[in-house]
Amino acid sequence: MEKPIIQLLGLLFFVLIGSSCSKNKEFQEISIIPQPVKIEQTMGSFEVNPKTSIVVQGEQEETLRIASMLAEKLQTATGFTIEVKSSTINDAGKNTIFFTTDDADSNLGQEGYQLSVTKNKVIVKALHPAGHFYGLQTILQLLPAEINSTSTVENMAWKIPALEIFDKPRFQWRGMHLDVARHYMPLDFIKKYIDLMAMHKLNTFHWHLTEDQGWRIEIKKYPKLTEIGAWRKESLVGHARDSPRIFDGKPHGGFYTQEEAKEIVAYAKERFITVIPEIEMPGHATAAIAAYPELGVTGKPIDVATYWGVFPDIFNVEEGTFAFLEDVLTEIMDIFPSEYIHIGGDEAIKDQWIASERIQGQIKELGLKDEHELQSYFVQRMEKFINAKGRKLIGWDEILEGGLAPNATVMSWQGIEGGIAAAKAGHDVIMTPIQSLYFWTYQGNPETEPLAAGGYITLEKVYQFDPIPDELNAEEAKFILGAQGCAWTEYMDRPENVEYMVFPRMSALAEVVWTPKELKNWDNFVGRMSKQFKRYDFIGLNYARLPLDIGTEKPQ
Ligand code: ACM
Numbered sequence: 001m002e003k004p005i006i007q008l009l010g011l012l013f014f015v016l017i018g019s020s021c022s023k024n025k026e027f028q029e030i031s032i033i034p035q036p037v038k039i040e041q042t043m044g045s046f047e048v049n050p051k052t053s054i055v056v057q058g059e060q061e062e063t064l065r066i067a068s069m070l071a072e073k074l075q076t077a078t079g080f081t082i083e084v085k086s087s088t089i090n091d092a093g094k095n096t097i098f099f100t101t102d103d104a105d106s107n108l109g110q111e112g113y114q115l116s117v118t119k120n121k122v123i124v125k126a127l128h129p130a131g132h133f134y135g136l137q138t139i140l141q142l143l144p145a146e147i148n149s150t151s152t153v154e155n156m157a158w159k160i161p162a163l164e165i166f167d168k169p170r171f172q173w174r175g176m177h178l179d180v181a182r183h184y185m186p187l188d189f190i191k192k193y194i195d196l197m198a199m200h201k202l203n204t205f206h207w208h209l210t211e212d213q214g215w216r217i218e219i220k221k222y223p224k225l226t227e228i229g230a231w232r233k234e235s236l237v238g239h240a241r242d243s244p245r246i247f248d249g250k251p252h253g254g255f256y257t258q259e260e261a262k263e264i265v266a267y268a269k270e271r272f273i274t275v276i277p278e279i280e281m282p283g284h285a286t287a288a289i290a291a292y293p294e295l296g297v298t299g300k301p302i303d304v305a306t307y308w309g310v311f312p313d314i315f316n317v318e319e320g321t322f323a324f325l326e327d328v329l330t331e332i333m334d335i336f337p338s339e340y341i342h343i344g345g346d347e348a349i350k351d352q353w354i355a356s357e358r359i360q361g362q363i364k365e366l367g368l369k370d371e372h373e374l375q376s377y378f379v380q381r382m383e384k385f386i387n388a389k390g391r392k393l394i395g396w397d398e399i400l401e402g403g404l405a406p407n408a409t410v411m412s413w414q415g416i417e418g419g420i421a422a423a424k425a426g427h428d429v430i431m432t433p434i435q436s437l438y439f440w441t442y443q444g445n446p447e448t449e450p451l452a453a454g455g456y457i458t459l460e461k462v463y464q465f466d467p468i469p470d471e472l473n474a475e476e477a478k479f480i481l482g483a484q485g486c487a488w489t490e491y492m493d494r495p496e497n498v499e500y501m502v503f504p505r506m507s508a509l510a511e512v513v514w515t516p517k518e519l520k521n522w523d524n525f526v527g528r529m530s531k532q533f534k535r536y537d538f539i540g541l542n543y544a545r546l547p548l549d550i551g552t553e554k555p556q
Contacts, residue, residue, distance in 0.1 A: 028161035031531035032141045033507050034201055034514035035524070036167035044119045048074060048097075048143070048158035053083040055092035057100040062129035065270070067099055070136045079152035097122040097139070099132050105166065111203070111272075112168025115139070117160050130272045131168075134201050138165060145534035171467065173430050173482030174513035175204035175276075176506060178498070181211030181287075182308065182489040184230075184254030189495040190264055196503075196539070198271035200510035205268055206342065206484060208278045209256075212286035212305035212313070216255045217277070217335075221327050222292065229287035229304060230255040236307035239451060240490070245307055261335045276394070277336045279328060282315040282378050283348030289313050295321050297352040297359060308490040310347045317362055317378060326385050333389055340409065341386050345379055346396035372402030380405045394430070397422070413438075413486070416469050423472055423479035431483040436465040437509065439501050440488040444546045450500065451491050459548060462508035463522055485509045496542040503543035507532055 028045060052074075054067045064086060071082040092098040104125040105114060113131035115138055116123040124135035142160045146153040176197050178185065185193075194205060209217045215229030231253035237246045256264070261277075268275050287304045289296035296302070297316045305311055315321050329341065350371035353359045363374050376399075383393040383405040394409040397418025404410070409428040412419030419429040431437070434455070441455030467483040485506060492498045507529065511520060526548045536543045 028142075028159060029531065030142065030161060030163070031528035032138055033525075033528055033532050034510040035519055035528070036138065036165050037516055037519070038164075038166040040164045042118075042162045042164070044162045045159040046117050046119060046122050046162065048078060048080070048082075048160070049095070050080040052080065052095050052097065053085065053092075054097045055099070056084070056086045057090055057092075057098070057102060058088065059086060060099070060101070060129070063099050063132045066129060066132050066136055067097075069270075070097065070139065073140065073147065074158075076151070077147045077149045077153055078156070078158055079154075092121065094120045097124070099124045099126075099135070101125065101127060104131070107168075108166075109168050112166075113138070115163070115165040115167070117142070117162050117164075119162065122160060130203075133198075133272050134167070137199060137201060138167065140199075141531075141535075145531055145538055148535050148538035150538075150540070169201065169514045170516055171480075171482030171513045173204050173484070174202040174510070175206055175430065175432075175482065175484030176202055176502075176509070177206035177208060177432070177484055177486040179208040179211070179487060179489045180216050180256075181208060181214045183493045184214065184216060184252070185489070185495060185498065186254075187256070187260055187264070189498070191267055192495070193498075194264070194268050194271055194273055196506065196541070197273055199535075200506055201514050202506075202510060203273050204276060204482075204484065205273050206276045206278060206486075207264075208488075210278070210280045210287065210344075211284050212311045213308075214253060214255075214304060215287040215291065217261060217279075217332070218255060218257045219328050219331050220258070221331065222324065224291040225288060225328075226255040227291070229291035232287075232304040232306050234306050235493070240308040247306060258331070258335050265336060274338050275336055276338050276340050276342050277332050278342035278344055279325075279332060280344030280346075281325060281382070282317075282375060283310070283346070284344055285315050286311045286313045289315070292324070295324060297356050310349060312349050312351050314348055314350070314352050315378075316356075317359065317374065322381060325382065329382070329385065330389075333386075333391060338391070340392050340394045342394045342411075343379065343382050343386075344396060345375070345399040346413070348375060348398065350375075370402070374402070375399075376402030376405070379408070383408060409481070411484070419480065420469050420471050423476045427479060429480050431465075431467040431480060432486055433465075436461055437483060437485045438488065439485050439505050440491060443501070443505060443544055449544075450497065452501065453488065453491055457505070459504055459508050459546070460522055462505045463511060463520070463525060465512050466517060467512065468517075483509070483513050499542040500544050503536060503541055504529060504532065 054071050056063050056067050067084045071084045074082050090102045104127045108127050110128050111130045113126040113135035115135050126132045140147055146156055215225045219225050234247040234249050235252050237248050265275050290302050290304045293301050295315055296313055353371045368374055379399050386393045397410050397412045397414055400418055410422035411430045413432050413434055416433050419431050422429045440453040441457040442449050442452045467480050468477045487502050
């Protein structure tokens with residue numbers, strides 16, 4: 001990793017990383033989130049004006065598309081018509097924003113970029129288009145927050161401070177999850193969520209598509225999954241712990257057609273985000289079993305769940321059920337080209353397996369010790385199928401119980417212990433511990449905050465999380481691919497509420513997964529957040545406007 005270099009250029013000049021107040025008017029404030037690896041600020045600035053153009057060296061189709069995205073964004077807020085063209089020479093002349101691969105540093109990797117801003121031009125260098133895309137994101141953050149406006153802002157000086165940036169991510173998996181099963185979220189909001197992820201240089205969208213309370217993806221071979229499984233007759237009002245339970249009496253549901261899901265995959269891909277679909281098994285299967293009771297252990301008809309919790313209904317282990325799951329995953333893999341397919345695996349209560357003579361007989365026939373080994377057998381069968389299609393299986397950390405499937409990646413949610421065990425056993429790991437990265441928790445005083453699942457995870461607590469546990473040596477640490485924030489939506493029934501719970505915590509997460517550990521600094525981050533809040537305002541985000549210094553202790 002590059003050592004951070006923050007240069008002080010003579011006595012007159014200050015290098016400002018993140019400070020919101022500039023004592024020296026020669027320097028514009030710089031508030032980039034996530035904090036780049038290296039920034040050297042110099043004097044002056046580049047000003048975007050009606051004559052500015054964007055130039056892409058060579059016939060780089062992807063980068064031309066990125067350049068057009070930048071032009072569109074600039075045009076919307078500035079009102080200027082920004083021309084995009086390609087050039088055969090490695091020089092674009094004055095008043096240009098120039099994208100090139102020439103002379104890009106060989107250490108930039110897949111996603112890194114270099115940005116050079118002088119009075120005359122802006123140059124974005126990268127080895128790959130993803131780097132150009134992240135360069136674009138940084139340019140937007142160097143401009144006034146008004147650049148995020150969805151209408152023309154008059155009388156602005158659209159200045160980009162002169163500087164040199166070298167930047168690349170710390171982790172390859174920079175994820176956000178969204179549960180659309182507890183509450184269906186409209187397609188436009190999924191796109192907004194993806195845009196916000198892109199702004200934060202996150203690259204993996206974990207789409208939690210099936211649950212006890214709803215099945216949200218069209219499967220052509222099994223239409224009842226969405227005819228029946230996508231709808232529940234009402235929803236719980238208040239907390240799952242409340243007694244007696246109160247319901248709203250209103251049907252809730254919805255699902256994404258395969259065409260819509262493909263639209264999301266394509267939209268995300270244009271923003272260098274991979275969509276990882278999750279299909280839950282063997283537990284969290286109430287909606288699927290409500291649609292097809294023969295998939296369950298009892299065979300009895302059940303309803304899609306209407307309240308929150310962990311439910312007893314679990315898939316059986318009949319050949320017909322494996323065939324069903326393989327058919328479902330086949331259609332899923334046709335929609336989602338991701339390397340990883342998430343099969344859930346969490347919170348599968350084994351009571352029905354324990355009570356069933358048929359299942360107990362199958363455990364004996366298979367030579368297994370208990371229900372945990374049966375779950376492991378289940379997951380290993382799915383892994384063989386997924387691997388045979390050239391994909392990789394990922395599951396929540398319960399897939400460690402009863403023996404991990406040979407090639408599985410573990411998402412460590414109950415804490416970091418599952419991740420430590422998996423990494424020590426040579427398996428890839430994504431850290432998403434409930435204690436630090438679950439955004440369904442309170443982020444401020446529960447007395448005054450909207451109803452949440454519980455817990456207390458402040459912005460600072462998210463910020464201070466480090467995905468690499470001390471228990472791992474350097475070799476083992478290589479198995480930690482990155483980290484992810486989770487947005488479970490039991491207590492978020494509409495997009496505005498998701499926004500409130502996820503923001504500003506997504507901004508802290510961005511720095512957890514992108515910024516070199518030695519550069520992370522909470523006070524500095526707080527300084528940079530004031531401009532981030534302005535950006536949120538122009539984007540029209542319903543974020544939690546909590547004070548940033550509320551600390552990590554629960555308020556009394
Ligand atoms: C989980 O929160 N049940 C993965």
